[in-house]
Amino acid sequence: xxxxxxxxxxxxxxxxxxxxxxxxxxxxxxxxxxxxxxxxxxxxxxxxxxxxxxxxxxxxxxxxxxxxxxxxxxxxxxxxxxxxxxxxxxxxxxxxxxxxxxxxxxxxxxxxxxxxxxxxxxxxxxxxxxxxxxxxxxxxxxxxxxxxxxxxxxxxxxxxxxxxxxxxxxxxxxxxxxxxxxxxxxxxxxxxxxxxxxxxxxxxxxxxxxxxxxxxxxxxxxxxxxxxxxxxxxxxxxxxxxxxxxxxxxxxxxxxxxxxxxxxxxxxxxxxxxxxxxxxxxxxxxxxxxxxxxxxxxxxxxxxxxxxxxxxxxxxxxxxxxxxxxxxxxxxxxxxxxxxxxxxxxxxxxxxxxxxxxxxxxxxxxxxxxxxxxxxxxxxxxxxxxxxxxxxxxxxxxxxxxxxxxxxxxxxxxxxxxxxxxxxxxxxxxxxxxxxxxxxxxxxxxxxxxxxxxxxxxxxxxxxxxxxxxxxxxxxxxxxxxxxxxxxxxxxxxxxxxxxxxxxxxxxxxxxxxxxxxxxxxxxxxxxxxxxxxxxxxxxxxxxxxxxxxxxxxxxxxxxxxxxxxxxxxxxxxxxxxxxxxxxxxxxxxxxxxxxxxxxxxxxxxxxxxxxxxxxxxxxxxxxxxxxxxxxxxxxxxxxxxxxxxxxxxxxxxxxxxxxxxxxxxxxxxxxxxxxxxxxxxxxxxxxxxxxxxxxxxxxxxxxxxxxxxxxxxxxxxxxxxxxxxxxxxxxxxxxxxxxxxxxx
Ligand code: C2E
Ligand code: CA
Ligand code: CA
Numbered sequence: 001x002x003x004x005x006x007x008x009x010x011x012x013x014x015x016x017x018x019x020x021x022x023x024x025x026x027x028x029x030x031x032x033x034x035x036x037x038x039x040x041x042x043x044x045x046x047x048x049x050x051x052x053x054x055x056x057x058x059x060x061x062x063x064x065x066x067x068x069x070x071x072x073x074x075x076x077x078x079x080x081x082x083x084x085x086x087x088x089x090x091x092x093x094x095x096x097x098x099x100x101x102x103x104x105x106x107x108x109x110x111x112x113x114x115x116x117x118x119x120x121x122x123x124x125x126x127x128x129x130x131x132x133x134x135x136x137x138x139x140x141x142x143x144x145x146x147x148x149x150x151x152x153x154x155x156x157x158x159x160x161x162x163x164x165x166x167x168x169x170x171x172x173x174x175x176x177x178x179x180x181x182x183x184x185x186x187x188x189x190x191x192x193x194x195x196x197x198x199x200x201x202x203x204x205x206x207x208x209x210x211x212x213x214x215x216x217x218x219x220x221x222x223x224x225x226x227x228x229x230x231x232x233x234x235x236x237x238x239x240x241x242x243x244x245x246x247x248x249x250x251x252x253x254x255x256x257x258x259x260x261x262x263x264x265x266x267x268x269x270x271x272x273x274x275x276x277x278x279x280x281x282x283x284x285x286x287x288x289x290x291x292x293x294x295x296x297x298x299x300x301x302x303x304x305x306x307x308x309x310x311x312x313x314x315x316x317x318x319x320x321x322x323x324x325x326x327x328x329x330x331x332x333x334x335x336x337x338x339x340x341x342x343x344x345x346x347x348x349x350x351x352x353x354x355x356x357x358x359x360x361x362x363x364x365x366x367x368x369x370x371x372x373x374x375x376x377x378x379x380x381x382x383x384x385x386x387x388x389x390x391x392x393x394x395x396x397x398x399x400x401x402x403x404x405x406x407x408x409x410x411x412x413x414x415x416x417x418x419x420x421x422x423x424x425x426x427x428x429x430x431x432x433x434x435x436x437x438x439x440x441x442x443x444x445x446x447x448x449x450x451x452x453x454x455x456x457x458x459x460x461x462x463x464x465x466x467x468x469x470x471x472x473x474x475x476x477x478x479x480x481x482x483x484x485x486x487x488x489x490x491x492x493x494x495x496x497x498x499x500x501x502x503x504x505x506x507x508x509x510x511x512x513x514x515x516x517x518x519x520x521x522x523x524x525x526x527x528x529x530x531x532x533x534x535x536x537x538x539x540x541x542x543x544x545x546x547x548x549x550x551x552x553x554x555x556x557x558x559x560x561x562x563x564x565x566x567x568x569x570x571x572x573x574x575x576x577x578x579x580x581x582x583x584x585x586x587x588x589x590x591x592x593x594x595x596x597x598x599x600x601x602x603x604x605x606x607x608x609x610x611x612x613x614x615x616x617x618x619x620x621x622x623x624x625x626x627x628x629x630x631x632x633x634x635x636x637x638x639x640x641x642x643x644x645x646x647x648x649x650x651x652x653x654x655x656x657x658x659x660x661x662x663x664x665x666x667x668x669x670x671x672x673x674x675x676x677x678x679x680x681x682x683x684x685x686x687x688x689x690x691x692x693x694x695x696x697x698x699x700x701x702x703x704x705x706x707x708x709x710x711x712x713x714x715x716x717x718x719x720x721x722x723x724x725x726x727x728x729x730x731x732x733x734x735x736x737x738x739x740x741x742x743x744x745x
Contacts, residue, residue, distance in 0.1 A: 336403035338382055339389040344463070347402035347410050351459040359399075360415040360452045361459070362424070363466035364392075365474070367445040368673050369407035371681065376442070384442060391431050397423075410463055417452055424448055424480050433677040443677030447473050451483040475545065477668035477700055492539055497550050500536040505559045511535050512567045513726035516735050517581070517697055517719040520710070525735065526717050527579035527613060531726045532564055557585065558594060562601055569605040571729035580612055581642060586619040589630035599637055609638035613663065616641065618649040624658040631659055642697070646670075647685055656692070664689045666715070668700025675706055679713070686713045 334346030342350055366372075366388070373381035385407065392401045392411050402410040415423055433443050449470025451462045465483040473481035492500070504510055514528040534542040551557045561584070568580055588594045602609055614634055616627065631641055642663035646652050647670040656664065666685050674682035682698075689696045698710045701720030710718065724735055 339386050339403040341389045341393075341401050341403040341409075343402060344404040344410065347400065347404065347412075347463065348459055351400050351412060358414060358416050358452075359462065360413040360420060360423070360450060361462040361466045362411050362413070362427075362448050362450040363463070363470040364409040364411065364427075365447045365449075365470055366407040367447050367669070368678070368681070371673075371678065372442065372444075375680065380442075384444060388431060388444060392427075395427065410466065412459075412462075415452070420450060420452060420482060424450065428479060428676075441677055443673065443679075445673045445676035445678065446479070447672075448480045449473050449483065450480070474669075477672070479672055492536075492542075492546065494550065496538070497547055498554055500534060500539075500542070501547060501551055501554065501556050501560070504534050505556060505563065508563060508566065509535075510560065510563045510567055511541065511728060512564055513728055514575075514580075514732055514735075515719060515726040516724050517717050518723055519717050520715060525578060527581050528575065528732065528735075529581040529615070529719065529726075530564055530568065530583070532560065532583070534560075552585070552587075558588065558597070561588070561598070565598075565601045565605060565607070567729070569607060571732075572607075574729050574732045577611060579640075581615050582612055583615045583617060583644065585617055586622040586627060589616065589627055589634075590622055595630050595633060599633070602637075609634075610640075613640045613642050615644040615665065616659075616661075618645040618652070624655040627655075627659060631661075635660065646689075647681065656689070656694075661694060663695045663697055663717075665697045665699050665719075668720075671698055671700055671706055671710070674709060674713075679709070682710075683713055686710075686715055690714060690716075 331346075334342055334349055336343045336346075366384075369381065369384075372384055385403070389401055389403055389409065392398060392409060395411075395413075397413045397415055399412040399414055401412075404410050413423065427448065428446050432445060433441060447470060449466045449468065449472065451465035451469060453462060469481040469483035472483075473479065511533045513531045513533050515531055516525050517527045517529060518524065519526045532544055532548075534547055536542055548557070551560055564582065568575065568582075584598070588598065599609075602612070616631075634641060640662040641660070642665055643652075643655055643659065643661045644665050645667045646656070646664045648667045664685075666682070666689075670682050670685060686696050686698075695716045696714075697717040697719055698715045699719050701707055701710065701718050701722045703722060706720075707718065707722060727735065
């Protein structure tokens with residue numbers, strides 16, 4: 001049984017199901033109004049039969065795969081159809097056995113009813129509603145009941161009934177069997193019976209008993225018809241009483257406004273209930289006062305119909321609710337639970353550019369969001385994100401704000417290209433610092449990657465581009481980057497890059513640049529950092545980020561480093577005796593051989609190690625302890641040591657406590673965080689370093705505000721575009737000469 005239901009569940013037949021429901025409804029409701037004119041009913045049946053069969057056949061075939069319930073259904077419908085046609089033949093006095101036709105027709109009806117009942121059980125299980133299937137069986141019973149009384153078949157039956165013909169037996173047998181089948185299926189499926197469920201089941205059982213008595217009555221007409229008749233009627237009235245209980249219980253457990261939310265629906269429910277309550281006394285009065293012995297049967301039948309139409313109503317509401325639930329679930333899946341804003345899925349779903357042009361999508365990352373959580377607590381962090389989302393929403397021209405990740409937002413604007421810079425600046429200025437947290441000022445440094453399109457582009461592509469731009473901005477320690485096909489995507493093909501690098505090694509030449517580092521106390525030039533560059537005819541001057549990784553993977557970085565040192569010797573004239581900072585990746589320090597070669601180089605070029613400061617960059621894969629011997633060797637040789645990119649990796653503190661260094665270079669990202677108000681990390685980095693007696697350089701100073709901030713916090717030296725960009729060797733002289741002009745006080 002379960003396998004069968006699972007099978008139907010998998011395949012599903014909503015079309016057929018709706019069709020069957022409609023047919024049963026038609027059977028129950030329309031026929032009673034037409035019974036007066038038998039010709040009309042016959043012709044209707046006749047006309048309805050072929051499309052009924054064809055329609056179901058089409059629906060059946062539409063589902064390709066065959067299944068038992070579908071066969072039951074199609075078989076049932078076919079039988080009803082054929083039966084109806086045969087019936088017609090009888091009407092026109094063709095010699096076909098009436099009994100045969102009636103049985104034929106009703107078996108078809110039972111099959112359809114069973115099919116529909118299985119579907120009801122599935123519904124019951126799916127929506128966890130008890131009693132739906134048994135309610136449905138009531139509907140079928142009442143359908144048959146009315147059919148018995150008022151349909152053309154039933155007219156015949158009534159006609160025979162007066163003569164106590166065996167006809168009644170056939171009908172009662174059919175109805176009894178149907179109810180029995182359904183009850184068995186119901187029990188097999190649900191295994192348990194609840195309170196209202198129980199009443200409904202009892203009601204069904206009573207009707208079965210009633211029909212059994214009726215059946216008996218039709219056989220035993222000569223024995224004791226009065227007793228049997230009384231018994232039969234009693235069960236019927238008991239069933240009616242239970243109907244009333246059912247209505248009340250139903251009313252108590254189910255608020256009509258929730259199952260029938262419309263005014264019309266509510267009215268319908270009330271009329272049904274009142275009718276159900278009135279049915280039995282009315283039936284009794286009619287029975288005793290009027291000479292119409294079967295009218296009460298008719299009324300009980302109608303009551304059942306009305307009760308059962310509650311079922312139909314329930315089904316409609318259930319479907320409606322489940323659709324609403326689906327919608328809600330969908331929207332939940334597309335919404336960030338924290339901010340209530342759409343998430344990335346929601347962004348993709350909700351952003352329809354339609355006719356819009358000039359779209360700007362920005363990907364915002366709250367820098368160092370973790371420290372907000374750490375310093376003020378998680379709740380505060382949540383508040384910041386919620387409030388940031390709302391503020392972004394309030395920005396003019398903002399079309400959609402999506403919260404796509406813990407500390408990341410995707411915002412879409414209607415914005416022309418020339419206005420981008422201003423918009424971004426406004427965002428960073430206005431949303432970079434607020435006083436939301438109970439009077440506390442919170443810095444929310446925002447790094448933004450943006451992608452602009454003046455034509456209609458798909459949202460996914462723009463979001464991807466904005467993300468790439470954000471990555472670029474973060475990599476370059478910049479607070480903003482705009483995606484551009486040329487720059488972000490323009491990667492020199494690997495084989496070409498390899499050739500360029502190899503060529504540089506072969507030529508033994510690199511156009512290295514130098515960037516000055518100034519002392520903040522007296523403004524003097526303290527040292528020059530050597531920054532590697534590679535020349536290529538095709539692509540011009542290449543920056544380290546364009547080739548450093550590849551050079552390492554081609555094992556060319558050692559050669560390139562050697563050339564860098566040679567370039568210093570070559571430019572000794574321009575450089576004078578100023579200290580030169582040389583970047584050295586940790587992996588070269590780890591290998592004793594590479595380190596030895598590196599030191600040998602200075603000897604070969606007759607360069608005094610005391611003039612050099614080795615900058616050791618961050619490398620997650622090499623622990624501070626592994627670097628101790630190399631640093632010891634370098635120091636013994638006379639080199640001074642600087643720790644580069646302080647604050648970017650997890651190991652910064654570790655390195656500072658384990659390694660003996662002369663200088664710490666604080667990374668630009670720390671400065672950017674501090675600039676927006678959260679100076680804690682910068683303050684802490686500078687004071688900690690100074691307490692260890694180590695000199696502090698702050699990198700990437702671009703503005704006077706940044707300069708006064710780092711001076712206030714006690715940094716020793718400064719490096720950044722505010723003073724000078726990296727310049728080729730021949731320009732060093734100008735820098736050295738102009739160094740005293742720099743305003744540092
Ligand atoms: P780094 O050692 O942190 O070098 C400083 C980088 O910051 C340089 O980028 C410099 O141009 C940039 N910079 C300096 N001041 C500012 C500023 O005010 N604003 C901004 N936005 N940027 C500023 P560059 O030359 O592109 O070098 C990038 C990285 O490549 C260096 O970072 C260093 O890690 C590596 N590198 C450079 N030269 C060499 C080298 O000869 N050997 C090795 N192994 N790595 C090198
Ligand atoms: Ca450096
Ligand atoms: Ca650095």
